[in-house]
Amino acid sequence: MERLPLDSNQVEQGLAKLVLTIIELLRQLMERQAMKRVESDSLTDEQIEELGLTLMRLEEKMEELKQIFGLEHEDLNIELGPLGKLL
Amino acid sequence: MTHTKVETDFIYLYGVILSEELQSSEVPVLVGIDQKKATVLHYKELAAVITPVNPQKFSQQQIDLQLKDPDWLKEKAFHHHECISAIHTHFTVLPMSFCTIFQKEENLFALLNEQYDVILQQLLRFKEKQEWNLKIYCNSEQAFSYVVHHNPSVLQLKENIANMPKGKQFIMKKRLDQLITNELEKEQSLWWQRMEQQLQSIFCDSRLRANWGREITERKDDMIANCDFLIEKKQTESFLAKVQELERTFSAFGCTFQVSGPWPPYHFSKEK
Numbered sequence: 248m249e250r251l252p253l254d255s256n257q258v259e260q261g262l263a264k265l266v267l268t269i270i271e272l273l274r275q276l277m278e279r280q281a282m283k284r285v286e287s288d289s290l291t292d293e294q295i296e297e298l299g300l301t302l303m304r305l306e307e308k309m310e311e312l313k314q315i316f317g318l319e320h321e322d323l324n325i326e327l328g329p330l331g332k333l334l
Numbered sequence: 335m336t337h338t339k340v341e342t343d344f345i346y347l348y349g350v351i352l353s354e355e356l357q358s359s360e361v362p363v364l365v366g367i368d369q370k371k372a373t374v375l376h377y378k379e380l381a382a383v384i385t386p387v388n389p390q391k392f393s394q395q396q397i398d399l400q401l402k403d404p405d406w407l408k409e410k411a412f413h414h415h416e417c418i419s420a421i422h423t424h425f426t427v428l429p430m431s432f433c434t435i436f437q438k439e440e441n442l443f444a445l446l447n448e449q450y451d452v453i454l455q456q457l458l459r460f461k462e463k464q465e466w467n468l469k470i471y472c473n474s475e476q477a478f479s480y481v482v483h484h485n486p487s488v489l490q491l492k493e494n495i496a497n498m499p500k501g502k503q504f505i506m507k508k509r510l511d512q513l514i515t516n517e518l519e520k521e522q523s524l525w526w527q528r529m530e531q532q533l534q535s536i537f538c539d540s541r542l543r544a545n546w547g548r549e550i551t552e553r554k555d556d557m558i559a560n561c562d563f564l565i566e567k568k569q570t571e572s573f574l575a576k577v578q579e580l581e582r583t584f585s586a587f588g589c590t591f592q593v594s595g596p597w598p599p600y601h602f603s604k605e606k
Contacts, residue, residue: 278508285505292502299501306504 265315343386351425376447422598466595470559476588539564562601
């Protein structure tokens with residue numbers, strides 16, 4: 248069970264970690280969905296280009312946010328006990 | 335050989351050997367798992383190597399309890415292996431699982447009678463043969479690099495990506511990562527097939543075991559094959575030489591080989 252620290256200095260960091268983990272999960276799901284669409288040939292070249300640029304910017308934005316909150320890639324995860332890790 | 339069993343003792347069975355082999359060699363003097371001497375019980379062409387054990391200390395309930403004690407387990411399991419190895423040095427042996435115990439001699443004889451043909455056939459199959467284990471580890475980075483630089487599908491996709499616009503390039507790079515992972519898995523499975531093929535003429539039988547994770551191996555590279563081979567004693571040198579040759583060939587892919595043996599035929603004793 249992941250607990251948020253109640254120390255006022257750490258609460259922002261803990262909350263950011265939790266929120267960014269959820270965003271990262273959504274980003275990865277979107278990326279996978281996009282890959283499926285590309286592989287099924289259901290997108291035009293223009294649509295693929297647009298989708299690719301969007302995903303690229305999303306990834307860049309995530310990197311920026313991680314830097315701002317001093318988080319590493321490995322930090323963006325939640326331990327789900329017997330189910331393993333979220334990401 | 336002295337028969338030290340008292341009426342109330344249980345019987346701990348190490349393994350079964352061929353009676354005929356007792357004509358040319360004697361069972362080594364072994365102090366049993368409960369400090370009593372190991373002896374032999376004959377049944378037709380079979381001979382069971384046993385030792386008497388205290389019924390209280392070796393009751394099912396007590397064993398289940400003791401199995402939770404790592405020190406007890408380590409000591410007794412090591413003893414079990416040591417005894418079977420000592421027997422295996424002189425005889426063809428069908429090793430029994432750790433803590434194979436009978437309450438009465440009659441129960442052991444009933445088993446030998448019921449399984450007589452199967453046990454005899456197994457022993458005849460094991461004659462002049464030994465078990466060897468081969469573990470192959472692979473350095474992920476080296477194998478990954480090999481796939482990136484040599485795999486035709488990967489090279490093709492990399493070439494195509496170079497001419498794509500930025501957005502499509504981003505998506506195709508993700509696809510490339512997936513492709514490399516998949517191709518690496520395929521390559522490793524192909525490497526193992528090639529190795530097994532080259533060893534085919536040397537071994538009599540093989541059993542592929544589950545690979546161990548890093549938490550068990552405590553190594554930085556990954557186990558990609560864990561296989562037991564049943565090999566004729568006279569083929570031992572050829573087997574070891576072939577393994578060395580394979581290691582020379584496959585070291586370019588980041589593979590390291592670890593051979594252990596000779597072992598009693600532990601992994602060939604249970605029917606498939």
